[in-house]
Amino acid sequence: MFKNPEELKYTKTHEWVKEEDGLYVVGLTDFAQDALGDIVFVNLPSVGDPVTAGEAFSDVESVKAVSDVFSPVTGVVAEVNEAIVDDPASVNSDCYGSWLIKVADVTGTEELLDAKAYEEVCANEA
Amino acid sequence: MIKLYTAASDRFDVYYNQALEKYLLDQVKDDEVILYLWRNDRTVVIGKNQDAYSECKTETLSADGGFLARRISGGGAVYHDKGNLNFTFICKRDLFDISRQDQIILNALDHLGIHAEKNGRNDLVIEGRKFSGHAYYRGKENCFHHGTIMLEVDEEALERYLYVSLAKLHSKAVKSVRSRVINLKQVKEDLNLDMLQKALIASFEEMYQNKAEACPVDEAAVMKERDFFSSEEWIYGPSVNxxxxxxxxxxxxxxxxxxxxxxxxxxxxxxxxxxxxxxxxxxxxxxxxxxxxxxxxxxxxxxxxxxxxxxxxxxxx
Missing domain, CATH: 3.30.390.50 (CO dehydrogenase flavoprotein, C-terminal domain)
Incomplete structure (x- = not known):
């Protein structure tokens, strides 16, 4: 059973997002980190880079696959989590604490799911 | 029924071959699987997130007329020459099945009388010695699974062009793991490239129960992709400057x-x-x-x- 906290919103492509002090915080879900396996490298965008809902903004490398990570929102990168660049495994151990980016000036979002609807997406893919 | 395509490159230019792979990745449609076979001449290929200078003896390689390339999939540095056959399986996510794709290769070898198996690192081995290393790329919808098959690779070149461990600084970059390797020719002396390619295609058709056709290719689009793969910015990253x-x-x-x-x-x-x-x-x-x-x-x-x-x-x- 995957942990999907109630207070977060989710994408079908397995990112989580939450609004915090006017910024949208984005990370990978428990399902995603489990499917990826041990993460060895995270490529993050730079502060100031634009991101577009539904388009890749980052990629993560796990034991061997490189997988794209998609933005749940359209906006501008306000902060990146440098700590996970130094310790990519923290995305596996604490996926909801190890956010990837915070997005400002959000003008649009992907179709966002609540925890219950997202659980169904996971169940269908498992 | 799943539609099968094969693609083959008649060039040994790694950047062209990577470009064709990317072109096929972008082109593949629902219910299609593409098997692409290709070879490079004297080339070191590093993983997406590796540091070129800590993996490859770049001066020695270029002095010998070799090439350095970076792939979009993960993993460690590998050495290719014409004695190595590369394969790529390309399809959408829902058809992407690493075990099935591995099985196609294992069955092909089986038909040739070679018993190989998978090891824990997603490599294929014969009695514990690696002859085939695999890496994967997963986009939003389109994926590939590619790898090497060592037929008669110059094993000494590995040491000549790859550093064992000059990678301490970029502790963040992905490291290569060295394995004991074996060429298929050491196991089966009369094996040649043509036999191997035919066996792979036959096994591919057998697995999906269909006949494969040659995949149409837009050369102009491939050449455009080639510019990306051959750019120093992509190969070396920002430190090239x-x-x-x-x-x-x-x-x-x-x-x-x-x-x-x-x-x-x-x-x-x-x-x-x-x-x-x-x-x-x-x-x-x-x-x-x-x-x-x-x-x-x-x-x-x-x-x-x-x-x-x-x-x-x-x-x-």
């Missing part, structure tokens, strides 16, 4: 330094070393960037050795 390169060997380790100068001031610098002290490179980078070369004092330690490299021309590479 550092103008000065020096290398030296000391009793405490080998050091390679890339740096830029603005007049006399070190404006940027990267140090690669296999020194035991893991923090050395990072500490030195922090200490040296922004300082004036003429004001640096030589000391009788590792820092002094590095400063000596910076000051003296004889270490230029």
């Amino acid at each position: 550092l103008k000065f390169r020096k290398e030296a060997r000391f009793d405490w380790g080998t050091v390679r330094i890339l740096y830029d100068l603005e007049d006399d001031r070190i404006s940027d610098l990267k140090i690669y070393t296999d020194a035991m002290d893991h923090d050395l490179a990072k500490d030195l980078e922090e200490k040296l960037i922004g300082t004036k070369l003429s004001e640096l004092m030589l000391s009788d330690d590792e820092t002094g050795d590095v400063i000596r490299i910076l000051k003296e021309e004889e270490y230029e590479i």
Whole structure:
């Protein structure tokens, strides 16, 4: 059973997002980190880079696959989590604490799911 | 029924071959699987997140007329020559099945009388020795699974062009793992490329129960992709812009330094070393960037050795 906290919103492509002090915080879900396996490298965008809902903004490398990570929102990168660049495994151990980016000036979002609807997406893919 | 395509490159140019792979990745449609077979001449291919200078002896490689390439999938550095056959399975996510794709290769070899198996690292091995290393790329919808199949690769070239461990500084970059390798020809002397390719295609058709057709290719679109894969920015990353390169060997380790100068001031610098002290490179980078070369004092330690490299021309590479 995957942990999907109630207070977060989710994408079908397995990112989580939450609004915090006017910024949208984005990370990978428990399902995603489990499917990826041990993460060895995270490529993050730079502060100031634009991101577009539904388009890749980052990629993560796990034991061997490189997988794209998609933005749940359209906006501008306000902060990146440098700590996970130094310790990519923290995305596996604490996926909801190890956010990837915070997005400002959000003008649009992907179709966002609540925890219950997202659980169904996971169940269908498992 | 799943529609099957095969694609083959008749060129040994790694950048063209990578471009064709990317083109096929972007083109593949629902209910299609593409098997692409290709070979490169004397090429080191590093993983998406590897550091070129810490993996590859780039000067030796280019002096020998070889090429360095970066792939979009993960994993470690590999050496290719014409004795190595590369395969790529390309399809949408819902058809992507690594075990099934591996099985196609294992069955093909089985038909040739070679017993191989998968190991824990997603490599294929014969009696514990690797002949096929695999890596994967997963986009939003389109995926590929590619890898090497060593038929008769020059094994000595591996050591000639790849560093075993000059990667301590970029502790963040992905490291290569060296394995004991074996060429298929060592197992089956009369095996040749044509037999191997035919066996793979037959096994591919058998697995999906359909006949494969040749995949149409838009050459102009492939050539456009080639520009990306052959660009220095993609292959070397941002450090390619550092103008000065020096290398030296000391009793405490080998050091390679890339740096830029603005007049006399070190404006940027990267140090690669296999020194035991893991923090050395990072500490030195922090200490040296922004300082004036003429004001640096030589000391009788590792820092002094590095400063000596910076000051003296004889270490230029």
